[in-house]
Amino acid sequence: MTAQTPSPPSHPDHQFRVDPPTAAGERELLQGFLDYHRGTLLWKVSGLTGEQLVQRSVDPSSMSLIGLVRHLIEVERYWYQTCLGQQTVQPTYWTDEYPDGDFDLVDPVQAEQDLEDYRAIVKVSDELVAGYDLDHTFTRPRRDDAYSVRYLLIHMIEEYARHNGHADLLRERVDGLTGE
Template sequence: MISDQEFRRDPATAASERELLQGFLDFHRGTLLWKTAGLTGEQLTQARIEPSTMTLLGLVRHLSEVERYWYQVCLAGRPVELKLWTDEYPDGDFDLVDPARAAEDLADLREAIRISDEIAAAHALDDTFTRPKGTTEYSVRYLYIHMIEEYARHNGHVDLLREQTDGLTGE
């Protein structure tokens, strides 16, 4: 069994607001990477909760796209073309998984996280931004909380899928 300590550390219990937010986000990102470690591409792409097409690799791909959208497109305002959400395949992150691309998709998540952290570090928690085609202002603080919630919610799915794949459990 792969140790979770290779992928995550417990967040601080007493630190600045920024350190706490980053710590919890890093913990949940690491949980996803831990829960997907050590599996083959075939195992990562098996849908195990019918009728859902959700897979471990689909969740990795989904969260890569969420990272790109919120940090690169929304916060940084970069003209980034989202790779997995298209008009033709709006759920391409889940529906177009390929076992042969598993290592590439996991590397893509790590790179998206690296870029997200780089962008976030250049902003104060009170800095605001709007989403494309929107007028609502969001703070960087909101973005941290939203991303923690996004990972935590999907890590619940990851727990179920991983347990059904090979019996691995753990918080």
Template structure:
């Protein structure tokens, strides 16, 4: 039996609540929207690079966002010492390029595990928590990371919309 990405329906975002739960609900909505775009596809179709010459694929987007989640939430904001999930200094685009390393089911498992680990890593930090990254002298806040990650997912979900439509014609608002 061939594995296919589960079909999910993104949950509605929260309104009329404090800032932190609202930011979390928007981030969760965009995480779920990416997975929704992958729903029902097997590993082969998830790995299709359907808009040549771009190396983008739905599977690559899931891998990339796993990497980005780890980098911003766990490594940068929470200060954990972790290696990248897929990339390396020698292969910085491995999240998009080296799709043969793990089956799609394992990629989705890694995504879910990383999201849970990221949420747990910053749960006790204030939105005003300041941290520094090697490539900038000024400090970032956890609030900035939430906003950046919402933007990162929104941009890549637009890519996912186009990729999915090209793969099998499926379109939709999530």
């Protein structure tokens, strides 16, 4: 058995992760797992400088830790505000000219603001979804299928789990820190 690597230092204004419930209603379980994965992302980016957050440490990918944060801001905004809320919301980080701007146009000076924006969008998403039952359906722009709030929460858990795997690798390459 190998020794556990210490956890990254915690950010002073955020409790990163709370284990999801092991026995609860469906809504609490889904939200608990989503919150856990959101917290994992914040844990993986904690204690790093702006320069470290924008470091592209897994060649040839342009992915960086702050790029993942920015990507997930766009994902949260799209699924919760555009799809569920049926709001017209413009992307923040990418454009037709820069379709991967969330990853390619990172700036170490902007990294702390990106993290604040992430925390803010998560709050907006949670407030919006709280007003809907799991069985409520909505449509996505330019799609005919109906999607349920249940699907949305499961999809977001999957999205975060996948990108947290990327964050594990990126963080380890940045400063050697590992952990689950």
